[in-house]
Every structure is written in structure tokens, then in C-alpha cells.
Amino acid sequence: MIAIIDYGVGNLRSVYKAFETVAVPLGIPVDIVDRPTDLTRWRAIVLPGQGAFGDSVNNLRAQGLEQPLLDAVDAGLPLLGICVGMQLLFDESEEMGCHEGLHLIPGKVRRFPDQMPDPGSPGRTLRVPQIGWNQLHRRQENPLLAGVPDGAYAYFAHSYFCDATDPEAVLATTDYGIDYPSIVRYKNAWGIQPHPEKSHTVGLRILANFMRMVTG
Template sequence: MTDIAVIDYGMGNLRSVSKALEHVAPRARVSVTSDPDVIRRAGRVVFPGVGHAADCLRELDARGLRELVAEVARSKPFLGICLGMQMLFEHSEEGDTPGLGILPGRVLRFPGEAMHDAQGERLKVPHMGWNQVYQVQPHPLWNGIADGARFYFVHSYYCEPATPDLVAGYSLYPFPFTSAVARENVFAVQFHPEKSQAAGLTLLGNFVLWDGGAGAACTPSVCL
């Protein structure tokens, strides 16, 4: 059996994330928690989030979780989701907010007034709805997911990693933007896997089986 901690800092669709994890890993112990001891003991950690970057940082500090997130992101399989991906970087244009600095790069706002689709129609910000994700590098969390599979997005800002080797997947709106990143034991996505039906559940199931390395996902008998 594995323990999965979903970090609770007062922001994020925590119930949907935890229920999706329970669905793909019924034998796992899923805890939505802000308790540092529970988070440290967990075999895997999920860092979800929706909302404003500055609010996220304030809530992390209020709960004494800022350093802990960096700690567990260095030590165990770690999944960032939406704002939880953006906060891993060094700086966000959203409120001119510093990030956690776990990954090099920045977070930028979509230039809504300059964005049009192939038919010339103006694209709205936030980017909301289904979009394809193209896989840039192989990774255990992509196992069983077709290249170009569709996932559900809700965001006005996107990540710009400082180095291309961090990019695990990209999407188009209308230009290419990074929609998944990977480094060692960290994987993070801009989309919401818990809202992305079969492809999203497959990704979460892969995370539960992942040992934090770049090789093939481990087997259920080892991980669970």
C-alpha cells in the first residue's frame, strides 16, 4: 500500500483530485492534508491549485508549507497540477509574484488581445476547455496515453521553462506553450487530469505506479 499526500493550502479542487486518485488506486491511502509530518511520510505528493499566484504563496507561508513543498519535491515522486505547476518556477507575471524556484523559468500571461485562431477569430483568455497535449519526451506518466490526447485546461498564464529539457509536453493556443514539465522525480501539468476523463485518469494511475525515475513505471506489486 502507498500513501499519497494531496497538499492542502486552502486553494485548489482538492476533493476532485483526491477522489480521482482513490478511483485509480483503491488500495492507496490518499490524504488531503496540510500536516507536515503526514506530507513527509507520504510515498507520493500531489501539489494542486487554482487561483492567484500571490494568494497561493501567502497561504503556503501561513501554513508553514513553502519550504516543505521544496523539500518533498527533491525527495519523492511529485505531481504539480495547474497553479501547482506554475508555482514551481522562479517568477510569475500574475501579481509580479516570486515562485518557489524549484524549476528554472517564469510564468507569463497569455497576450489575449493578440491571439487569433486559424480562422481569424479572437481567442479568449482564460484558455478554457479541451486541448491536445503533444509529448516531447518519453516519460512513465505518458504510458498508455496517445500523443495528442486531449486534456482539460483552465488558465490565463502559462509556463516558460528556462531550458528546453524540462518540457515534457506542449499545446497550442494559438502558439506552442508548455503544458507538461519533467525533471527527475518531479512531473507537473498545466491541465487538470482529474477533469480529463480517461486520459487524465491514466496519467494519475501512472503517477501512483511511478517510482520517481525516468525509466518504465514500476509494477503494481512493487508500488502498491
């Protein structure tokens, strides 16, 4: 019932195993899809991602998976983008040039500024990329965040952040020098920037929430 798109990204197997962990108790099958097909045969789609935006979106297009994905979302299927998969949902990215995204969530993917002051260490600056645990600050109620407390910690590893044009699309933010959207939703597309498979209980809860939302 859940289709995870395989377009050659590095974290596919870890994301699949994380979904399996929550899918088995719920009795929900999870499939990997690596070729063009009618994605409306499933109940929902997951777009994982790891690495550079340009390479990722080029792989998706080269495998002929972009149009079936867009067609399914246009037909109303829920889509969850994870990590770079979330970034691909936006209009464009400035990572190593300018790359066109999937235009599913209004906004642009930008690089963290250099020389951001580290509030925990006066006189020092924050490192880019952000690697490690940081907090999720809830901005809206949404079933995706059911049971996830405000301020919960998740695991991040990224140099670029999503700058959402529509503030109503922002479900949670994270503070890393700037307050940026870390969980988003626009129409039937959701996105989470942290790695759920590395975020232990919080990450698995978000994945389970998504599966309950789309199958309940």
C-alpha cells in the first residue's frame, strides 16, 4: 500500500527498513518502485533522498519516475519527501548551481549562511553542514506530528534548507543559526528534513503517523 521510490539514492534501504519496522505491526505492505508505472495503484508514495539536489532530481528524471510521481500527486495520492526528498518537492535549489525541483511546495532550497554565530559558544560560528541532533518546534497541529512533543529532538545532516514561500505550509521549524522549516505540508505533499531512520522513537513515530493517515 506504500510505494517507496528507488531512484538510486544512498539511504533507500535504511528508509525502507524504518518503514518496515512500523508497517509490520500495522499490517501494511511496503513496496520499492524503481521503474515508471502507474503509482495510483498504491495508497501513498515516499520519496527518500540523500546527496546533492541536482544529482537526485536528474536521477529521478533519467529513470522516468518524475511524471508518474507528479501524476499520482495530482490524482490526490499523499506523498512524503524525506531529507533531500523533501527538498525536491520545492520549486528550485541553489545547490551547486540552479536546479529545478518538482514544484509541489512553493519555495526555494538555500544554503545555510556562512559564519553564523553559535549561541552556545560565544565567539564561535556554527559548522555547515548541520550534523547531529536538533529540536523540532511545532508551528501547527497536524496528524503527521501526533504524539511528537514540541521541542522533540531529531537527527539532521544537511547544508541546505527549505525556504517555504507559504508560511501555512510550515508544520515545524528548527533553529540552526536561522529558524528554518524542518517539517512541511502543502496540499497532499508532506516533507521532513531530519533523517527519521536515525531519529529513533521520534522518527518512527512520524513514519507511523504517515502510514495511519493514508490507510485509516
